[in-house]
Amino acid sequence: GAVVSQHPSWVICKSGTSxxxxxxxxxxxxxxxxxYRQFPKQSLMLMATSNEGSKAxxxxxxxxxxFLINHASLTLxxxxxxxxxxxxxSFYICSARDGNTEAFFGQGTRLTVV
Amino acid sequence: xxDVEQSLFLSVxxxxxxxxxxxYTDSSSTYLYWYKQEPGAGxxxxxxxxxxxxxxxxxxxxxxxxxxxxHLSLRIADTQTGDSAIYFCAELTDKLIFGxxxxxxxxx
Numbered sequence: 001g002a003v004v005s006q007h008p009s010w011v012i013c014k015s016g017t018s019x020x021x022x023x024x025x026x027x028x029x030x031x032x033x034x035x036y037r038q039f040p041k042q043s044l045m046l047m048a049t050s051n052e053g054s055k056a057x058x059x060x061x062x063x064x065x066x067f068l069i070n071h072a073s074l075t076l077x078x079x080x081x082x083x084x085x086x087x088x089x090s091f092y093i094c095s096a097r098d099g100n101t102e103a104f105f106g107q108g109t110r111l112t113v114v
Numbered sequence: 115x116x117d118v119e120q121s122l123f124l125s126v127x128x129x130x131x132x133x134x135x136x137x138y139t140d141s142s143s144t145y146l147y148w149y150k151q152e153p154g155a156g157x158x159x160x161x162x163x164x165x166x167x168x169x170x171x172x173x174x175x176x177x178x179x180x181x182x183x184x185h186l187s188l189r190i191a192d193t194q195t196g197d198s199a200i201y202f203c204a205e206l207t208d209k210l211i212f213g214x215x216x217x218x219x220x221x222x
Contacts, residue, residue, distance in 0.1 A: 036212075042215070043214045043215045044157075044212040045212075046210070046211060046212070049209055097210075102147075103147075103159075104159075105156055105159075106156065107155075107156040108156045
């Protein structure tokens with residue numbers, strides 16, 4: 001299957017700093033990318049959907065100014081957690097689709113804010 | 115809005131069949147998926163079914179879809195200890211929405 005590379009796989013940052021997470025589709029063009037957040041022992045909560053070249057659509061309750069999503073090319077989307085706080089600590093997962101059947105997932109980024 | 119529900123926990127004996135159920139609310143879904151997540155790991159796509167199908171079989175996995183009742187199930191035949199994980203169903207409309215997850219525990 002197609003490969004989605006998510007980087008970094010884990011990051012620790014200080015409270016108040018910003019962290020950028022990258023999601024790359026390595027062998028296909030991702031027309032749509034989804035960003036999810038997963039708390040321990042819980043399901044994946046969709047944060048936003050981004051289509052290449054257009055603004056991301058955020059789910060209700062997700063602060064667009066705090067979670068900046070950029071999908072500037074067909075192979076790269078980034079999620080920037082701005083002014084991170086300990087409550088932002090979570091597992092973030094991206095998913096990419098090429099418009100066909102399957103959504104391919106990155107391996108996730110575990111963010112810890114101290 | 116979309117809502118995808120699953121039972122939280124399932125415990126089965128090794129060698130038995132497991133059936134994990136999922137209900138969804140959005141009738142415009144095109145594809146429905148089953149994913150497996152092991153502790154501390156990412157998601158693994160197990161199988162999917164197109165919304166105009168009733169059943170799909172793939173080795174030990176059987177997916178049944180009742181579109182009228184908006185009910186999806188995953189049957190794992192001859193369940194093994196290595197099948198212990200959390201299983202998520204997901205429906206695709208213009209978004210990919212995940213169910214609440216079912217923790218499958220397989221005991222010897």
